[in-house]
Amino acid sequence: MDVQTYMQGVGRQARAASRLIAKAGTAAKNKALTVTAQAIERSSQSLLDANARDVAEARHKKLDEAAIDRLILTPKTIAAMADGLRQIAALPDPIGEISGLKYRPSGIQVGQMRVPLGVVGIIYESRPNVTADAAGLCLKSGNAAILRGGSEALHSNQAIAACVREGLAAANLPETVVQVIETADRAAVGELITMRDFVDVIVPRGGKSLIERLLRESRIPMIQHLDGVCHVYIDDKADIDKAIRVADNAKTQRLGVCNAMETLLVARGIAQKILPPLCAIYLQKGIELRGDDTARDIVPEMSAARDEDWYTEYLAAILSVRVVNDLDQAIEHINTYGSRHTDAIVTEDLSRARRFIAEVDSSSVMVNASTRFADGYEYGLGAEIGISTDKLHARGPVGLEGLTSLKYVVFGDGHIRA
Numbered sequence: 472m473d474v475q476t477y478m479q480g481v482g483r484q485a486r487a488a489s490r491l492i493a494k495a496g497t498a499a500k501n502k503a504l505t506v507t508a509q510a511i512e513r514s515s516q517s518l519l520d521a522n523a524r525d526v527a528e529a530r531h532k533k534l535d536e537a538a539i540d541r542l543i544l545t546p547k548t549i550a551a552m553a554d555g556l557r558q559i560a561a562l563p564d565p566i567g568e569i570s571g572l573k574y575r576p577s578g579i580q581v582g583q584m585r586v587p588l589g590v591v592g593i594i595y596e597s598r599p600n601v602t603a604d605a606a607g608l609c610l611k612s613g614n615a616a617i618l619r620g621g622s623e624a625l626h627s628n629q630a631i632a633a634c635v636r637e638g639l640a641a642a643n644l645p646e647t648v649v650q651v652i653e654t655a656d657r658a659a660v661g662e663l664i665t666m667r668d669f670v671d672v673i674v675p676r677g678g679k680s681l682i683e684r685l686l687r688e689s690r691i692p693m694i695q696h697l698d699g700v701c702h703v704y705i706d707d708k709a710d711i712d713k714a715i716r717v718a719d720n721a722k723t724q725r726l727g728v729c730n731a732m733e734t735l736l737v738a739r740g741i742a743q744k745i746l747p748p749l750c751a752i753y754l755q756k757g758i759e760l761r762g763d764d765t766a767r768d769i770v771p772e773m774s775a776a777r778d779e780d781w782y783t784e785y786l787a788a789i790l791s792v793r794v795v796n797d798l799d800q801a802i803e804h805i806n807t808y809g810s811r812h813t814d815a816i817v818t819e820d821l822s823r824a825r826r827f828i829a830e831v832d833s834s835s836v837m838v839n840a841s842t843r844f845a846d847g848y849e850y851g852l853g854a855e856i857g858i859s860t861d862k863l864h865a866r867g868p869v870g871l872e873g874l875t876s877l878k879y880v881v882f883g884d885g886h887i888r889a
Contacts, residue, residue, distance in 0.1 A: 472654055478662035481617055482669030484647040485590045489615035492648045493587045497564040499642045500611050504560040507638030508553040511603065514634055515549050521630040522599065529623045537727030537786050541597035542624055552603040552631075555854040559607045562852075565871050566613045569880060577889075580882040585875045587613035589671035592663050593856065594619045594685070596677035599627035604847075604854035605674075606635045606649040612874040615648050617670065619663055621677070622655030629653065664689040674869070676857045679784070694869055696834075696860035698784045698810035699729030701842045704801040704827070706818035707740030713839060714741075714817040715749050720841040721815065723756050727786045729858060730813050730835075730845040734781060734791040736801045739765070742794045746770050750792070758788050765794035781808040798823050802830050809833060811860040813845035834860050834867040 492500075511518065522544040529539050565585045572582030591614045595601045602618055609616035620628040632651035639646050652659050664673055664685055673693045675685045682697050703721050705714045721732035737746060742765065750760060750770040760766075761780050762773035773792060780791045781804070795801045798816075805814050815837035816827040824838040835845040845868065847855020852870030859865045865873035 472656070474654060474656050474658040475662055477654065478652075478659055478666065479669075481650050481652065482590070482663075482666045485615040485617050485650060486669045488645045488647040489587070489590045491645055492610065492615055493566070493589075493613045495613065495644060499644060500564070500613075501560040503610055503638040503642035503644055504556045504607055505638070506641040507603070507607070507635050508556040508560075510634035510637045511549060511553045511556070511631065514630065515546060518544060518549055518627065518630050519546070521626040522624075524626045525599075525624050532623075534623060538597050538623070540725075540727050542599070542627075544599060544627060548600055551848070552600050555604055555848060556607045558848075559611045559854060559871070562611065562871060564611065565875050572882075577886060578883070579886050582880050582882075583877040584880045585872075586878050588874055588876055590615045590617065590669055591672055591674060591856075591874060592617045592619070592666075592670045592691070593674045594660055594663065594677065594681065595675070596621035596681060597624060598676075599624045599631060601676055602628045602631040602651060603635070605856055606631075608854055608856050608871060608874060610639075610648060612871045614874055615650075617650050617652065617663060619652040619659060625655055660684075661688065664691055667691055674857050694857060694859045694861065694865055694873070696729070696810065696812055696858045699731070699812045699858075700734065700782065700784050700808065700810040701730055701732050701812055701845075702734045702736055702801075702805050702809060702814045703732050703842060704736040704795075704798075704805070704814070704816045705738060705741060705745060706798060706801075706816060706820065706823055707738035708820040708823065709738075709741060709745075709817040710819055711741075711745055714745055715752070717815065717817050717839065717841050718749055719752050721843055722753065722758065722790055724841070724843050726788055728843075729784070729786075730842050731786070732790070732815075732842050733783065733785055734793065734804075734808070736793050736795050736804060737766070738798075738801070739794050739796055742766070742769055746792070746794075753790060756788075758790050760790055760792055762792040763794060766792040769794075784810070798826060802827065805831050805833070812858065813837065813842045815840060815842050834858065 568585045760773040761776040767773045813835040828836045847868040855868040
């Protein structure tokens, strides 16, 4: 395959399809989503078979367990894909919505209309459910999508793509509205991120090496986050039982995900009470603990944390633990070492909670809740295209609205400028 020629053809088809999907009605888009969901449910066994092939090849290539965990599809995750598409169909269509319409002294009315971005290129690794989520969100927001999944999920992604094509065909929409790249050649990524004539925005969903490469090479604007160094701070005004539940779930509910806690911060005034029972849970679950001197005095089973640990997204059964003096030091630590992804405080003091959410500079900030909730599905977005830690355009889980832009609209009645 001539990758450059192939990708140019994909881009050209996507640009043409973007003009058609941008003006498609809500009913047609919702029908495509609903039929796709039905096709995914009906094809559940075929999806599991294709995924089993991918998993077997991944194990043969000795991929690490975190990557394999992200790759695996189950009947539950397949059902969740279909449910996510139905949730997207149930959401209000943002396209064409006009807001802020006001009369100006000249007599004209000025407002802003929500419009699609155009063509969205999405590059992702492992998780095949991203194929369904991304297709659904781009479709409902009136965008064409070019999806380039990882080579390790090639069979799974193509099986899901067949379901998406079925949904588009049922709604009389071009199949090229969503194109899943059929080659595992890495050169396809290089082409995709430089096709400025055809692609309006790139969304990378993958490991640090992928995103670092795209930051270096992409000629197209991106919606991305680099790391998920997430924190839970247990305040000395925290409820002990509540803190243990939240901190346990934030780390151990699932390890290889970007919203899992990587550093636990505990106020000095509560450390002696909470660290022994909480760390006993971690150790029982096989979590390696790396602590500062104070934390190690309380829980001797910890190894010594190095400075680089505070910056590290482990995506594994490792947790950094630091005892801090107070809320001020916790906020300073998070803003110094964090990645602006997701951070949580556990406290019964409302004024401290308000300070935390105001002063921690992250895309999601939580009070008395696990960081694992930082997810488009949990936020009611139906699904997410990814997490953005940028401050321009979109921030946090990116759903329908994050895949749109605004243009000014002006209404007059023969008005001319004096």
